[in-house]
Ligand SMILES: Nc1ncnc2c1ncn2[C@@H]1O[C@H](COP(=O)(O)OP(=O)(O)O)[C@@H](O)[C@H]1O
């Protein structure tokens with residue numbers, strides 16, 4: 001049984017709304033996030049992934065739309081008291097752990113910040129013990145508590161970012177390209193740590209990435225974004241085997257494989273939005289082509305995609 005933890009409904013985030021330089025960073029997207037799952041969100045740089053994450057977690061007020069967490073719209077100004085609880089339940093891990101860790105603060109104080117804000121420890125002894133426990137949870141140790149961020153490697157800093165997020169015992173973590181800035185050799189370690197923590201603590205993740213290679217490994221379902229729109233959403237395996245939107249097909253064709261025969265024949269498909277040739281007023285929407293597999297398309301495309309999917313079975 002799948003239970004919804006979050007429902008994102010018609011979310012819009014426009015910067016400089018109504019002005020000449022208006023950017024529709026997130027333009028009317030809707031999707032659910034299930035309890036305990038990892039939902040991958042991919043798309044090229046600038047398509048609105050970070051803005052989606054930041055709006056969900058309320059770093060930005062939404063221009064329009066709802067983010068319903070456990071039945072409560074977190075963008076509803078009336079539920080102020082509830083909102084403090086959501087600050088704990090939802091945490092974010094960033095791409096550049098160095099930029100998000102205060103260089104003048106000791107690791108002890110960086111990680112304890114959330115504990116202090118939410119009054120989760122009674123005294124200094126308990127505070128330190130909790131920080132050490134968190135450091136150990138992410139594969140660091142108590143000696144690290146007295147050091148400063150610059151004394152750590154990139155992978156270790158991301159571990160600090162994870163420990164800081166875990167401090168307040170969240171249910172939901174948005175990981176915004178958490179491994180993009182790391183050496184390839186370190187990336188798998190951090191992804192594995194995130195997976196282990198998920199199993200241990202029953203966490204739910206929104207995992208943002210700009211390409212599809214690592215996302216497949218960590219995600220249960222994957223959403224593909226293109227210019228502020230969600231264009232495809234499907235179970236991870238299904239998306240790889242049967243990508244239906246031409247933009248998803250282009251993203252997949254960009255992934256190199258370690259097979260030299262495949263590489264010799266790999267054709268990088270590019271996506272040309274004019275292929276859709278939509279008529280004026282034609283309704284383009286997320287439509288469910290096969291169970292759980294949604295594509296942003298017209299009614300006409302929907303019928304064609306359905307026919308293609310049926311012929312595959
Ligand atoms: N604070 C901001 N003010 C104005 N424009 C922004 C702001 N943040 C992001 N944008 C713009 O919104 C679009 C989406 O950005 P972003 O969400 O960062 O994309 P991604 O994370 O997919 O690379 C881009 O065109 C970006 O320039």
Ligand SMILES: [Mg+2]
Pocket residue numbers: 049050051176177
């Ligand atoms: Mg981003």
